[in-house]
Amino acid sequence: MIITLDDFGLSKKANKEIYNWTQTKNVDYISLLPNFHFTKEAIKIYKQSKKTKYSLGLHFNLIEGKPLCNKKEIPSLVDSNGNFFTLPYFIIRLFVGLIQKEEIMKELQKQYEVFTENNIKCVHINSHQNIHVFHFIYSCIEEFTKKNDIKHIRQVSTIRNRLKKFPVKYFIFIFLYFISSLLFPKYQFKSTPFYEVTFHPGTVYD
Numbered sequence: 001m002i003i004t005l006d007d008f009g010l011s012k013k014a015n016k017e018i019y020n021w022t023q024t025k026n027v028d029y030i031s032l033l034p035n036f037h038f039t040k041e042a043i044k045i046y047k048q049s050k051k052t053k054y055s056l057g058l059h060f061n062l063i064e065g066k067p068l069c070n071k072k073e074i075p076s077l078v079d080s081n082g083n084f085f086t087l088p089y090f091i092i093r094l095f096v097g098l099i100q101k102e103e104i105m106k107e108l109q110k111q112y113e114v115f116t117e118n119n120i121k122c123v124h125i126n127s128h129q130n131i132h133v134f135h136f137i138y139s140c141i142e143e144f145t146k147k148n149d150i151k152h153i154r155q156v157s158t159i160r161n162r163l164k165k166f167p168v169k170y171f172i173f174i175f176l177y178f179i180s181s182l183l184f185p186k187y188q189f190k191s192t193p194f195y196e197v198t199f200h201p202g203t204v205y206d
Helices: 012-024 039-048 087-095 101-117 128-133 135-148 156-163 167-183
Strands: 002-008 029-032 055-060 124-127 196-199
Touching (some): 002 012, 002 055, 002 124, 029 039, 029 124, 055 101, 055 128, 087 128, 087 167, 101 135, 124 128, 124 135, 128 135, 135 167, 156 167, 156 196
Parallel strands (some): 002 029, 002 196, 029 055
């Protein structure tokens, strides 16, 4: 079983609570948000931590804050103010074909470079608000992991199991996942040989 903490870099509180978890509980993976104001603080905490048995991975984000790419490079992903579209609007744009793959790959590369520029090995990729549950986004991440020798992508079963605690969100997930499978039938998820449990210390999710 793999224990993963998400949203490292989201806020000062999230950073503090995640650090506290690593000092008192078993943690395997931590997922770093690369484009937030507290990302640099999170990286500093990671490097200075006396207990660094956990590995860091990319919490790929396309639905909150500003991108790392210039907004002119990724017009299908941002609004007129240069911010990512919110999750509902992002889903609509994805389902009607307004999201461009090459722009996803550009932003994915930029967010990955946060690791390479800080000499940190990225061992896994998942996504903020689990947007990679949509087959098209998953296919982009899968292609990227193969090119960069990243071993693990969070699986749908992990997302499904967590959302069962929230009936309304679970119903929405099942509905949207079904639509995604109809719109992008050629893209398939691959299973991994371990069971992952996720937590979000210091956030409204936990």
